[in-house]
Amino acid sequence: MFIRLKQLYNIVGEKVSIDYTVGVERLNEVKGFSFSNPITVRGTIVNRAGIVSLKYSAEFTLHICCDRCLIEFDRDYCFDFEHILVRSLSNDNDDSEEYIVTETDELDMDELVLTDCLLSLPSKMLCKEDCKGLCPKCGADLNQGECNCGG
Numbered sequence: 176m177f178i179r180l181k182q183l184y185n186i187v188g189e190k191v192s193i194d195y196t197v198g199v200e201r202l203n204e205v206k207g208f209s210f211s212n213p214i215t216v217r218g219t220i221v222n223r224a225g226i227v228s229l230k231y232s233a234e235f236t237l238h239i240c241c242d243r244c245l246i247e248f249d250r251d252y253c254f255d256f257e258h259i260l261v262r263s264l265s266n267d268n269d270d271s272e273e274y275i276v277t278e279t280d281e282l283d284m285d286e287l288v289l290t291d292c293l294l295s296l297p298s299k300m301l302c303k304e305d306c307k308g309l310c311p312k313c314g315a316d317l318n319q320g321e322c323n324c325g326g
């Protein structure tokens with residue numbers, strides 16, 4: 176979804192609500208992740224005293240294969256994000272991390288949601304924090320107890 180920002184930039188007090196889903200077709204393009212359902216996005220963009228800020232939450236379910244024991248499962252996520260939208264960065268914006276520069280007066284919301292969400296996920300996906308994984312010798316799932324191979 177593209178959000179038009181012209182009015183948001185130009186009119187103090189302007190507010191736009193966001194309530195939509197990022198469709199599965201779009202999510203299928205994401206490499207390395209398998210989404211079980213669309214991403215639900217809810218939030219607002221507000222021009223407060225000339226500063227345009229975006230706040231939203233993203234809810235989704237990932238189908239995950241544990242990096243250690245290879246068990247497959249679904250996990251729900253809900254993240255909150257906050258950004259300030261600017262047409263260009265000035266020297267006052269020292270820490271540019273939360274700033275989103277929109278060179279056109281449109282915001283590619285899908286792109287932003289995906290970037291935010293993927294950055295928030297851990298690099299290793301485990302079924303549980305202390306997953307014991309598989310025995311390197313016999314392949315037994317060590318979460319089920321010790322294996323008998325002596326490895």
Ligand SMILES: [Zn+2]
Pocket residue numbers: 241242243244245246301302303306307308
């Ligand atoms: Zn596991």
Ligand SMILES: [Zn+2]
Pocket residue numbers: 310311312313314315322323324325326
């Ligand atoms: Zn073993």
